[in-house]
Amino acid sequence: MLSVIVFLPLVAALVLMVPTVPDRVARWTWVAVATVDVALVAVVWANFEQPAEGQLAFSERFQWIPGVGSSYYIGVDGLSLPLVAMTAVIYLACAVYSLRAEDRPRIQAALFLFLQTVSLGLFVAADLILFFVFFDLSIVGMYFVIAGWGHGNAARSALKFFLYTFLGSLALLLGFIGLYVSADTPTFDMVELTRMMPLQDNPLVGGLVLAAILVGLAVKTPTFPFHTWLPPAHTDAPAIGSAVLAGVLLKMGTYGFVRIAMPMLPDAWRDWAWVIVIVGIVSVLYGALVGLGQRNLKRMIAYTSVNHMGYVVLGVGVAGLVAASSDAARRVAVAGAEFQMVSHGLITAALFLLVGVLRDRAGSYDLDGYGGLAAPAPRFATLFAIGAFASLGLPGFSGFIAEFQIFSGAIATAPITAVALLGILITAGMFLWAIQRLLAGKTRGGSLGFRDLSRGEFWAPASLLILSVVIGVLPRIVLDVVDPATTVLTELVGR
Amino acid sequence: MDAGMGMEALALLPEILLLAGALAVLLAGSLLPRNRLKAVHTLAIVTLFASLGAAVIGSAGIPMSVFSGTYLVDTPTQVVRIAVVGATALILLASRGSIAGSARESEIYALVLFSATGTVTLAGAGDLLVLAVAFLLASIPLYGLIGVVGTARGAEAALKTYLLGALFGILLLAGVTLVFAVAGTSVYAEFRTTLGDAPPGVAVVGAVAILSGLMFKAGAVPAHFWVPDAAQASSGLVATFLTTVPKLGAFIAAFRLVDALPDPAGAALFVGILAVITMTLGNLAAYTQEDPRRLLGWSTVGQAGFLLAAVAVAPTSTLALPALLFYVAAYAVTNVAAFAVTVALPGFRRLDDYRGLASSRPGLALALVVALLGLVGTPPTAVFIGKLTVVSATWQGGAAWLAVAILVNTVISLYYYLRWIIPLYRRAPDPAEPLAHVVRPAAANGAMFSAVLSVLLGIAAGLVFAVL
Numbered sequence: 001m002l003s004v005i006v007f008l009p010l011v012a013a014l015v016l017m018v019p020t021v022p023d024r025v026a027r028w029t030w031v032a033v034a035t036v037d038v039a040l041v042a043v044v045w046a047n048f049e050q051p052a053e054g055q056l057a058f059s060e061r062f063q064w065i066p067g068v069g070s071s072y073y074i075g076v077d078g079l080s081l082p083l084v085a086m087t088a089v090i091y092l093a094c095a096v097y098s099l100r101a102e103d104r105p106r107i108q109a110a111l112f113l114f115l116q117t118v119s120l121g122l123f124v125a126a127d128l129i130l131f132f133v134f135f136d137l138s139i140v141g142m143y144f145v146i147a148g149w150g151h152g153n154a155a156r157s158a159l160k161f162f163l164y165t166f167l168g169s170l171a172l173l174l175g176f177i178g179l180y181v182s183a184d185t186p187t188f189d190m191v192e193l194t195r196m197m198p199l200q201d202n203p204l205v206g207g208l209v210l211a212a213i214l215v216g217l218a219v220k221t222p223t224f225p226f227h228t229w230l231p232p233a234h235t236d237a238p239a240i241g242s243a244v245l246a247g248v249l250l251k252m253g254t255y256g257f258v259r260i261a262m263p264m265l266p267d268a269w270r271d272w273a274w275v276i277v278i279v280g281i282v283s284v285l286y287g288a289l290v291g292l293g294q295r296n297l298k299r300m301i302a303y304t305s306v307n308h309m310g311y312v313v314l315g316v317g318v319a320g321l322v323a324a325s326s327d328a329a330r331r332v333a334v335a336g337a338e339f340q341m342v343s344h345g346l347i348t349a350a351l352f353l354l355v356g357v358l359r360d361r362a363g364s365y366d367l368d369g370y371g372g373l374a375a376p377a378p379r380f381a382t383l384f385a386i387g388a389f390a391s392l393g394l395p396g397f398s399g400f401i402a403e404f405q406i407f408s409g410a411i412a413t414a415p416i417t418a419v420a421l422l423g424i425l426i427t428a429g430m431f432l433w434a435i436q437r438l439l440a441g442k443t444r445g446g447s448l449g450f451r452d453l454s455r456g457e458f459w460a461p462a463s464l465l466i467l468s469v470v471i472g473v474l475p476r477i478v479l480d481v482v483d484p485a486t487t488v489l490t491e492l493v494g495r
Numbered sequence: 496m497d498a499g500m501g502m503e504a505l506a507l508l509p510e511i512l513l514l515a516g517a518l519a520v521l522l523a524g525s526l527l528p529r530n531r532l533k534a535v536h537t538l539a540i541v542t543l544f545a546s547l548g549a550a551v552i553g554s555a556g557i558p559m560s561v562f563s564g565t566y567l568v569d570t571p572t573q574v575v576r577i578a579v580v581g582a583t584a585l586i587l588l589a590s591r592g593s594i595a596g597s598a599r600e601s602e603i604y605a606l607v608l609f610s611a612t613g614t615v616t617l618a619g620a621g622d623l624l625v626l627a628v629a630f631l632l633a634s635i636p637l638y639g640l641i642g643v644v645g646t647a648r649g650a651e652a653a654l655k656t657y658l659l660g661a662l663f664g665i666l667l668l669a670g671v672t673l674v675f676a677v678a679g680t681s682v683y684a685e686f687r688t689t690l691g692d693a694p695p696g697v698a699v700v701g702a703v704a705i706l707s708g709l710m711f712k713a714g715a716v717p718a719h720f721w722v723p724d725a726a727q728a729s730s731g732l733v734a735t736f737l738t739t740v741p742k743l744g745a746f747i748a749a750f751r752l753v754d755a756l757p758d759p760a761g762a763a764l765f766v767g768i769l770a771v772i773t774m775t776l777g778n779l780a781a782y783t784q785e786d787p788r789r790l791l792g793w794s795t796v797g798q799a800g801f802l803l804a805a806v807a808v809a810p811t812s813t814l815a816l817p818a819l820l821f822y823v824a825a826y827a828v829t830n831v832a833a834f835a836v837t838v839a840l841p842g843f844r845r846l847d848d849y850r851g852l853a854s855s856r857p858g859l860a861l862a863l864v865v866a867l868l869g870l871v872g873t874p875p876t877a878v879f880i881g882k883l884t885v886v887s888a889t890w891q892g893g894a895a896w897l898a899v900a901i902l903v904n905t906v907i908s909l910y911y912y913l914r915w916i917i918p919l920y921r922r923a924p925d926p927a928e929p930l931a932h933v934v935r936p937a938a939a940n941g942a943m944f945s946a947v948l949s950v951l952l953g954i955a956a957g958l959v960f961a962v963l
Contacts (some may be wrong), residue, residue, distance in 0.1 A: 019857070033597055062619060063957055064956070064957045065880065065956045065957045065960050065963070066957055066960065067814075067817055067884075067957075067960030067963065068814070068884055068887060068960070131875075131881065132874065133874035133875050133879075136873055136874050136879075137873070137874065137875075138866060139960060140873060144920075147917070147920055148920055155917060155921075159913060159917070160911070161912065162913065163906070163909060163913075166909055167906045170902045170903075170905055170906055171902075173883070173886075173902065174886075174898065174899065174902050177883075177887050177890055177898065178890070181890045181891045186887075186891070311580065452673070453748060
């Protein structure tokens with residue numbers, strides 16, 4: 001079942017590589033395949049039962065390279081299933097959004113279907129090599145998205161993105177190999193490694209291996225100070241590229257924390273928890289402050305990603321402060337971090353899809369070049385305002401649940417983390433100011449003659465925002481799946 | 496396995512077929528008129544497939560050693576046989592037409608077959624004297640192959656290769672003499688008993704001298720200078736052959752020697768240091784190259800460093816041998832794919848010439864992307880699995896510094912491979928002179944086939960590792 005979900009898009013991508021496929025067929029094939037994938041994920045979600053500790057639901061496994069202890073091993077649990085669902089939804093939104101794309105639509109559809117396979121594969125992988133394969137291929141795929149369909153200084157931004165994240169991926173690989181050779185019976189099996197905790201009695205090597213893995217994941221996430229590739233990549237990427245990059249690819253970094261770093265190296269994680277917490281707080285504040293200073297709206301949203309990912313890092317870092325507080329508080333923080341991954345994916349993907357329309361219509365993201373957009377483009381204005389409020393963490397949206405959980409867990413554990421609350425305040429100011437500059441006032445500049453959203457451009461971000469409201473009002477839908485898994489994870493870190 | 500003389504000769508059938516084929520090609524080339532030389536190409540291909548078939552059929556009998564342990568027919572030899580013969584066949588098929596009608600066509604095929612024979616023998620050698628003969632058989636044809644183009648650059652590259660080859664050949668022979676003198680035998684299998692009492696300094700100096708000589712074949716420091724020149728100056732067929740095939744045997748030969756020493760720590764460290772210098776130098780030197788073949792020439796130097804890292808942990812890691820063997824095969828396929836693209840586009844001599852290839856020849860451009868990203872070590876291509884296992888082996892063998900060096904170098908290498916990928920997706924200049932647009936279909940097909948093969952080999956890595 002999971003294999004079908006993962007590889008169906010790839011099969012479709014290969015079909016779309018055939019040059020004789022008409023553009024129209026390619027666009028609708030993309031939408032159809034993405035829809036089927038969402039439906040299949042819904043079936044998995046409906047039939048999902050929490051697996052016992054040390055097991056995965058819907059798991060599939062066969063030997064891949066037995067000589068080095070690597071197998072094709074996939075499965076889902078409460079940590080991965082919400083991300084799988086989010087991924088499938090975001091790719092469907094991108095497909096719908098691109099129904100009127102004109103620039104090489106067949107190849108674009110093939111490339112995004114390939115990326116969909118890679119993203120879904122990463123979240124279901126239960127083998128480190130399999131994880132790495134998807135991790136690296138996501139970089140390659142996104143490189144071609146930015147270089148091929150980007151604008152501005154796309155070639156340069158794509159190159160920077162590639163070099164930076166590839167460097168990170170190799171640090172990650174080094175860490176994986178460190179885990180592999182330190183295990184009693186060398187293996188890349190994540191479940192086995194979680195059980196064995198190979199470097200438990202070796203703080204020095206354990207710390208180095210964790211450092212390698214953290215650097216690799218931090219570049220991808222990205223956290224301060226490894227974020228410098230992100231703003232140019234986002235600014236020059238096409239709208240759907242930014243949506244996938246921020247919505248899905250960034251989660252690969254934070255997912256690595258909860259799937260690999262925390263459960264496999266709990267000792268080292270606890271030793272370094274304070275460093276991680278501080279990196280999280282700095283990312284929160286830095287992302288918010290630099291975002292505030294941006295005139296380019298797309299760049300501003302890119303920096304809010306640094307800010308929002310900072311909350312996730314803060315949440316998982318707090319989980320390592322075992323001595324400081326009760327299990328309950330740490331559990332809430334981790335659940336909040338997991339919830340934030342899903343929430344940020346939905347909201348930021350929607351925002352990037354919306355902002356992409358600005359360039360499409362008026363060729364610029366410059367906030368000062370617009371004004372009074374609400375008059376000519378009410379649908380755009382409504383959705384953008386909703387997205388902005390969702391992103392700043394207004395109650396009723398998913399972001400509120402996530403940040404509320406992270407902060408209640410974090411502050412109960414380490415009161416000093418309340419500093420990061422400033423981040424919420426700053427992003428709130430930033431978004432309100434952006435709304436005012438962009439939507440309110442007299443219609444001028446790029447807003448003149450602005451054509452409002454087409455049906456696809458409307459429904460793609462709208463459906464993502466609706467989902468954000470649904471899980472913001474009824475968080476149990478997600479938390480029922482997440483909570484048992486984060487409980488187990490908190491115990492694992494406490495070992 | 497105890498076998499009669501006839502059986503022993505039969506175990507060498509793949510090598511014998513290659514040698515006989517080389518002689519037959521040489522004779523046929525002298526006797527046939529110029530316009531019938533197509534038959535020679537066919538003869539060379541048939542020879543290679545016959546040898547490949549013999550090697551595959553012979554897999555049932557391994558491992559065995561023949562002629563009193565001087566030649567080893569085991570898994571490493573089998574892998575090199577299949578990789579060398581397979582890669583050579585692929586190269587000859589892909590370059591069909593590229594040298595057709597040239598005055599030296601049959602000689603080139605004969606020299607290629609001779610060198611391939613020498614390379615396989617190098618891998619199978621279980622005795623220092625066989626090693627020396629194999630070294631010469633694999634090297635001497637190269638000088639002719641490089642010089643045969645007859646250009647000034649070709650002559651320079653041939654002379655450079657010849658001088659380096661002679662120098663390091665002498666070094667190898669000197670090393671053989673030293674080790675033979677203190678061990679009293681030239682058979683590897685006996686070193687563990689006979690070298691134990693020998694003066695350790697002499698044995699190490701001898702081993703280091705032999706290993707240095709082998710570095711000429713491997714295209715590694717300190718004997719790497721000929722590689723970029725030869726890759727740039729010679730014809731596409733020859734450039735592909737000499738950067739891919741001869742080194743396959745050299746790594747196995749070095750592995751066998753290091754593994755046979757009773758106290759291998761010194762020699763292993765020597766190889767490890769050479770590995771780091773080789774990969775760093777090769778990757779840094781590739782940075783500024785504008786000629787794609789020269790860039791690939793330096794890239795093969797970098798790859799040689801990665802392969803040597805597996806040799807350096809031969810005595811300490813059980814994973815080293817399977818990792819090396821897999822990487823050898825993966826490297827051969829991927830390198831052939833990248834070079835075949837340059838053969839397919841003979842008019843493109845600068846990276847910038849490749850602008851717009853993705854829109855004019857999407858299949859070929861994709862093959863090049865797969866090959867170059869493959870050489871970087873991007874999953875799921877075969878080189879990724881090779882690199883992954885080599886890195887694991889070095890760490891397992893207690894040389895984590897080698898693992899770090901490999902990964903750092905991989906990042907360095909990414910940059911210059913991307914320098915070649917980027918123009919593919921740029922907009923093409925106005926239709927340039929017609930010469931630049933000559934595409935050789937055989938080479939294009941060869942490139943695409945090899946690129947697909949490199950991905951399949953990576954995905955099917957488990958099946959391959961099962962027999963290593």
